[in-house]
Amino acid sequence: MKEKTLVPDEDALLKFINTTYSPTRRLSKKTDLIRDEVIDSYGIIELIEFLEETYGIQIPDERIEPDSFRDVSAICALVRSLL
């Protein structure tokens, strides 16, 4: 586990999501990533690994739910709560 040296950055997170999940359609910070099927049960793995590696956190099983990953703001809130 890395040291907690970063704080969640919405722009950086959005860039990761666009690059990883939506290279042809530019998403916004308000995009509903679950409803719009940008991220599904398989896609969530890469995002979780990115967050845990980047911010040195461990996302508990109890927090692995759609609302935690609904949009960029929700994801940043999840990370902040675990720092």
Next chain:
Amino acid sequence: MTKTLLSHCKGSRFRLVGEKIWLRPLTVDDATGRYLSWLNNAQVNEYSSRSGKVFKKQDVVDFISSANNSKERLLLGIFTKDDDYHIGNLQITIIDLLCGIADIANLIGEREYWGKGVIKDADSQAVHFGFTALRINKFIMGNIAPHRASTFKSRSLGAKLEGRLRNHAMHNEQLVDVLRFGLLEEEFYSKFSHLIGRPTWTPNNVSALIRKTT
């Protein structure tokens, strides 16, 4: 009650129709080499109890036959709507008839369909059918804790984490926890309200048959 209902779905023209996929009971003719290859694929079975085992075609035939002869299990193949391509399976198993509790599990063997939303589509159709037609009271499902995709999938259906069985399974030669989830009707339809009052199964007389037998 529900045992009889499951048997009515077998060997018929029964279909569950989703947005991207549809599901139908499997026959031994579906025991293809491609299906067999899913069971022997390390990546497909990374988090499954099948991991590390070697299967033969007869195992697939026996599995389908066993399910079709069972009064507690409904085994359905998952097929793409576009080209009728068999990509995986889903199984409903009645655990407790009196309380109406059923287990639901699935497998997407064709990896090119991972990340395409087909599991959510298939699961939601099966759960909708279970709650509405089979009168299931509660679905249960589970996975080893490292299988976070499955955790997310269960939560996406509306299921709640009900228990953690500590050091309960082996994964990569280490003991890991097993998570157990439960899904009630109101929890499911709070997320899939568009399905309320919309039977997505054919033939339509399946539900009529069910009403007749309950």
